[in-house]
Amino acid sequence: MEIFKGNKIHDFMGKRIPFLGLSAVLVIASIVILFTKGLNFGIDFAGGTLVQVQYEHKAPIDKIRKVLNATEYKGSSITKFGSEEEVVIRISGVSSNLTNDIGDEMHKLLDSTGKFEIRRVDMVGPKVGGELREKGIMALSLSLIIILIYVSYRFEWRFAVASILALAHDVIIALGAISLVGVEVNLDILAAILTILGYSLNDTIIVFDRIREGVQTSKESALNSVVNNSVSRTLSRTTLTSLTTFFVVVTLYFFGGEIINGFAFTLLVGIIVGTYSSIFIAASFLVQLRFSIENFRAKEAEKVKRQKEKEKLRAMYEKGTV
Incomplete structure (x- = not known):
């Protein structure tokens, strides 16, 4: 074609x-x-925590932001993710207490914002x-x-x-x-x-x-x-x-x-x-x-010449004349 x-x-x-x-x-x-x-x-290179949350209804982004701004997660980035019901919360840095699950923390903090489930949690340290x-x-x-x-x-x-x-x-x-x-x-x-x-x-x-x-x-x-x-x-x-x-x-x-x-x-x-x-x-x-076409052709011709000389010497060796 x-x-x-x-x-x-x-x-x-x-x-x-x-x-x-x-x-x-x-x-x-x-x-x-x-x-x-x-x-x-993103968090792969800059470090931080990413939490993907899916609500049963339209995600209340303003309410989520208000709740998080009253905690240690103040300044987190909250954006829609593919649909009106799903959001991604990006937090610079990692959870201050590694013994706690960040997903459980978010469940408690956002409980008043509606019914939802945590779909994904990614954490990468700055180092x-x-x-x-x-x-x-x-x-x-x-x-x-x-x-x-x-x-x-x-x-x-x-x-x-x-x-x-x-x-x-x-x-x-x-x-x-x-x-x-x-x-x-x-x-x-x-x-x-x-x-x-x-x-x-x-x-x-x-x-x-x-x-x-x-x-x-x-x-x-x-x-x-x-x-x-x-x-x-x-x-x-x-x-x-x-x-x-x-x-x-x-x-x-x-x-x-x-x-x-x-x-x-x-x-x-x-x-x-x-x-x-x-x-x-x-x-x-x-x-x-x-x-340069001329120089390239000259080099290629030289390669062909050397190859023929090698083949000639190999043939003479096989016939016992070398």
Whole structure:
């Protein structure tokens, strides 16, 4: 199945400057949002206590807030969770008395607010939250370093740098969107960011593989022409893959429930930005880094020559002439 039929070659590189300009604006805007608004760290990273409460009728948020403000839990955040009957209470820090169950404490404190049940209680200490945040940053950094090493080995260092720049572009814009919307950043959001890295890298590697194949097999000496031809050949595949994944994630976002909304939203942004960067940005970075077709072909020819010499020596050894 193809969306873009025929052998039409699109001039992606002829429009790379406007697309790079658009990406620069999005990245700078995302960085500004991150520095001014910051990320809304959840209890996984910031530490604290989360209590999910479901009432039989509409949750009396004002009454809950009034009750809690008269206790040690003053200043707790109380928000709706998916329906009018359900709320989430976020408390900075953990219960002062670890021998008591925070769920039992909430039952006693909120008894006057109506009939309800405690659906979930999560507690993370500030030290554990800090360690999780550090390990999350380390996991993200190690992923980028390993990708850089792998692509350098598999292709050429300019391909590696271009892929890392494209991945950084995707992650920064995704984080900017998360910060703008106020998505709570927990371990599931970190998993979504790492998923975006893998998804975007897969598309980028396929495009780069076609570019390398075009450099090796065609007689074209202009890099822009090779890149346009290669990206055009992968356009249907990239679009179909992105659309099928996009429809699945949209379904999760609208029907998966409040608990995975943040995860699904992050993936939605990542799929859109990752597809855009694979088509318009990754190869543009390669061109901007002045990748040389002549040098690449010379290196490949040298590799083939060395391989033939090894095969010749092996054949002579097997015949007993060496």
